[in-house]
Amino acid sequence: MLALIPLLPLAGFVVNAAIGRRLSKTVSGSLATGVMALSFVISVMQVLALTGMPAESRQIVQTLYTWIASGDFTLDLTLRLDALSGVMILVVTGIGSLIHLYSTAYMHEETDPDYARYFSYLNLFCFFMLVLVLGSNFLVMFVGWEGVGLCSYLLIGFYYEKQSASDAAKKAFIVNRIGDFAFILGVLLLIVTFNSIDFTTIALAVKQMPVEATFGTLSLATLLLFIGATGKSAQLPLYTWLPDAMEGPTPVSALIHAATMVTAGVYMIGRNALLFEHAPITMGVVATVGVVTALFAGTIGLVQNDIKRVLAYSTVSQLGYMFLAMGAGAFGAGIFHLYTHAFFKACLFLGSGAVIHALHGEQDIRHMGGLKKHLPITYWTFLIASLAISGVPFLAGFFSKDEILFETFLHGYQVLWVIGAITSLLTATYMFRLVHLTFHGDERWHGVASHEAPHLHDAPWPMAAALVVLAFGSVVAGYVNIPHAWGGHTALNQWLEPAFQATNCGQPVTTGELAGMAIENCEPGEAAEAGAHTGLELGLMAVSTLIAFGGIGLATFLWLKNRHIPDRIATQYPGVYRTLLNKYYVDEMYDAAVVQPIKVVSTEGLWRGFDVKVVDGAVIGAGYLVSGVSIVLRLLQNGSVKTYAVSTFAGVVAILAYYLWR
Amino acid sequence: MPLGHYLILSGLLFAIGTAGVFLRRNLITLLLSVEIMLNAVNLAFVAFGRQQGNVDGQIITFFVMTVAAAEAAVGLALVIGLFRHRESLNPEAFTSLKW
Numbered sequence: 001m002l003a004l005i006p007l008l009p010l011a012g013f014v015v016n017a018a019i020g021r022r023l024s025k026t027v028s029g030s031l032a033t034g035v036m037a038l039s040f041v042i043s044v045m046q047v048l049a050l051t052g053m054p055a056e057s058r059q060i061v062q063t064l065y066t067w068i069a070s071g072d073f074t075l076d077l078t079l080r081l082d083a084l085s086g087v088m089i090l091v092v093t094g095i096g097s098l099i100h101l102y103s104t105a106y107m108h109e110e111t112d113p114d115y116a117r118y119f120s121y122l123n124l125f126c127f128f129m130l131v132l133v134l135g136s137n138f139l140v141m142f143v144g145w146e147g148v149g150l151c152s153y154l155l156i157g158f159y160y161e162k163q164s165a166s167d168a169a170k171k172a173f174i175v176n177r178i179g180d181f182a183f184i185l186g187v188l189l190l191i192v193t194f195n196s197i198d199f200t201t202i203a204l205a206v207k208q209m210p211v212e213a214t215f216g217t218l219s220l221a222t223l224l225l226f227i228g229a230t231g232k233s234a235q236l237p238l239y240t241w242l243p244d245a246m247e248g249p250t251p252v253s254a255l256i257h258a259a260t261m262v263t264a265g266v267y268m269i270g271r272n273a274l275l276f277e278h279a280p281i282t283m284g285v286v287a288t289v290g291v292v293t294a295l296f297a298g299t300i301g302l303v304q305n306d307i308k309r310v311l312a313y314s315t316v317s318q319l320g321y322m323f324l325a326m327g328a329g330a331f332g333a334g335i336f337h338l339y340t341h342a343f344f345k346a347c348l349f350l351g352s353g354a355v356i357h358a359l360h361g362e363q364d365i366r367h368m369g370g371l372k373k374h375l376p377i378t379y380w381t382f383l384i385a386s387l388a389i390s391g392v393p394f395l396a397g398f399f400s401k402d403e404i405l406f407e408t409f410l411h412g413y414q415v416l417w418v419i420g421a422i423t424s425l426l427t428a429t430y431m432f433r434l435v436h437l438t439f440h441g442d443e444r445w446h447g448v449a450s451h452e453a454p455h456l457h458d459a460p461w462p463m464a465a466a467l468v469v470l471a472f473g474s475v476v477a478g479y480v481n482i483p484h485a486w487g488g489h490t491a492l493n494q495w496l497e498p499a500f501q502a503t504n505c506g507q508p509v510t511t512g513e514l515a516g517m518a519i520e521n522c523e524p525g526e527a528a529e530a531g532a533h534t535g536l537e538l539g540l541m542a543v544s545t546l547i548a549f550g551g552i553g554l555a556t557f558l559w560l561k562n563r564h565i566p567d568r569i570a571t572q573y574p575g576v577y578r579t580l581l582n583k584y585y586v587d588e589m590y591d592a593a594v595v596q597p598i599k600v601v602s603t604e605g606l607w608r609g610f611d612v613k614v615v616d617g618a619v620i621g622a623g624y625l626v627s628g629v630s631i632v633l634r635l636l637q638n639g640s641v642k643t644y645a646v647s648t649f650a651g652v653v654a655i656l657a658y659y660l661w662r
Numbered sequence: 663m664p665l666g667h668y669l670i671l672s673g674l675l676f677a678i679g680t681a682g683v684f685l686r687r688n689l690i691t692l693l694l695s696v697e698i699m700l701n702a703v704n705l706a707f708v709a710f711g712r713q714q715g716n717v718d719g720q721i722i723t724f725f726v727m728t729v730a731a732a733e734a735a736v737g738l739a740l741v742i743g744l745f746r747h748r749e750s751l752n753p754e755a756f757t758s759l760k761w
Contacts, residue, residue, distance in 0.1 A: 637760045638757060638760055639756070639757030639758055639759050639760035640753070640754060640757050641753050641756065642683075642684065642753055642754070645683055645684065646684060649680065649684075
């Protein structure tokens with residue numbers, strides 16, 4: 001049953017890849033969407049089955065076969081569903097189904113073969129992501145890990161005739177590869193250390209070990225794993241592929257950014273929470289990288305003009321938050337933010353897709369504006385999602401972001417909390433800059449050549465349905481984890497706790513619906529501690545609420561009421577503005593530091609130097625040697641029979657002499 | 663007569679033949695010199711055969727004579743052909759078969 005969850009999308013991929021070009025769009029689209037929906041239904045059933053189990057043994061394991069058996073090292077192809085992967089499969093299949101549904105309308109202008117190709121990739125993507133989250137050891141996870149990398153390459157390069165799209169695809173693949181290399185090294189180090197790469201085995205072994213005060217094996221292994229996560233989850237310094245990934249069709253961006261792929265790194269750290277907890281140095285690195293990435297990407301997002309790029313940088317920034325939570329040891333908060341973020345980010349991307357769709361491919365927000373009355377459904381859903389991501393109270397983003405900031409503060413990272421709060425302000429500002437420039441103000445899309453006389457139409461029903469469901473999710477998703485300060489039980493945290501600790505507190509559970517997931521306080525100490533900080537938590541909440549409204553107000557003031565002010569600021573500080581617009585010149589730095597040296601070494605050193613001079617030189621030199629010697633030797637063949645006779649005679653005499661006198 | 667005398671004679675004949683091949687400038691003389699060398703070898707074979715007390719040496723000699731006859735026939739035919747071609751019997755005139 002569990003295996004069906006990933007296998008259904010795989011079946012969809014196989015059918016669409018094999019005979020998709022002969023199927024009509026309706027058939028291939030509904031097939032792909034259908035298998036995802038079915039997979040979602042099964043996931044829900046499995047997770048419900050999970051809630052019915054006692055907390056200490058809350059997992060479903062299915063071993064498909066023994067993959068590797070070498071000496072005393074065995075490795076099974078095993079799928080394991082526990083609290084953590086349960087949340088993940090619901091996100092992947094749930095959001096994934098909606099994105100499939102949306103795509104059936106969004107991609108409708110493609111030809112039949114392209115349409116089928118698109119859906120086959122989409123299904124394959126979900127398959128690999130499900131393998132990633134369901135795998136019970138590092139190798140199965142790695143299959144999914146690499147698979148989503150491959151699929152992101154295929155989907156980003158979907159319009160492969162476009163040079164920029166195929167470049168972006170290659171960039172995504174290569175940058176991911178760098179991270180994956182470190183990830184492999186980390187896994188190998190774990191094999192050497194623990195002689196196993198099963199998550200549970202490692203967690204139980206780690207539990208017996210002391211926390212590493214200095215930099216040791218665990219720190220190294222987790223650091224390598226984290227480098228892998230920075231590649232997959234687009235953190236500094238390997239985030240550069242994600243903004244370029246906007247070259248793919250918009251629903252793909254939604255899929256990559258919300259439900260799959262970029263969450264893999266966060267999930268991986270959550271999966272190995274105990275391992276990371278035993279390496280405090282790595283945890284510090286994770287938190288710092290996360291918060292710096294969040295701030296860094298937030299500032300870039302403030303000045304970008306491409307609607308999808310703003311959202312891309314916002315994703316990088318929000319992922320930074322998740323890593324901040326992971327690094328601060330608040331694993332539950334990180335996964336919580338991952339889950340709420342999936343709703344509003346998918347909604348934002350799909351909304352931007354609807355805008356681009358209506359404007360026939362226009363992506364520059366300077367050529368938008370005033371779309372509110374033309375695209376009402378898109379506008380309202382986009383607005384809700386923007387409010388959610390900005391952290392406005394009672395919406396999903398508020399709960400998760402607050403949880404992260406609160407936990408960060410509580411774990412003693414006050415400096416990181418300040419940076420996180422600043423980023424929160426930036427988030428609200430750039431999101432509402434986007435909303436104002438796109439939907440409010442003047443209609444600046446008249447007279448732009450690409451859509452001279454646009455007959456604007458709001459999203460067709462599959463797109464609208466996906467948007468509405470996601471907007472609804474952006475509102476309510478946060479209520480699974482009501483904080484203590486509000487009299488809640490942080491139910492999601494409680495639910496996830498056993499998965500992070502590889503232990504269970506043995507309390508009997510009475511569960512059913514999501515709201516009923518609350519287990520009796522697993523670790524009373526921590527609960528009491530959290531309760532003791534009610535005042536602090538409420539205070540921090542007030543601060544971040546102020547920040548959110550401040551950011552929205554700032555954006556409204558600058559980009560709706562007084563549009564000349566940002567322009568004047570930009571002209572007054574051209575250096576700062578250009579730096580931000582050009583994304584801190586990071587791509588240029590990579591180009592200068594990595595790409596160009598490799599090009600020069602390859603061209604001048606390996607090609608013109610080694611290949612031409614050494615390899616070709618040896619081959620051609622051998623030819624010249626033979627012909628040079630031959631010039632001398634051919635003089636022996638002078639055509640004179642007598643000379644030959646003398647030579648033969650001399651030779652015979654020499655041979656005889658040798659045998660006679662030797 | 664001891665074997666040595668035969669061999670000395672044989673060696674002398676062989677040397678004369680070799681010298682003829684190397685030094686003379688007439689293709690027919692060359693062929694004759696080759697015949698002398700072959701017969702020097704024949705003499706050596708027969709002498710060894712007699713000393714060993716068997717007939718092997720004589721049998722080989724017959725073979726050599728047969729081959730020599732065939733060689734003379736082919737060789738003279740070639741000489742006639744070459745002469746018709748170049749109006750010369752000097753082997754130095756036929757050096758165009760080279761690189």
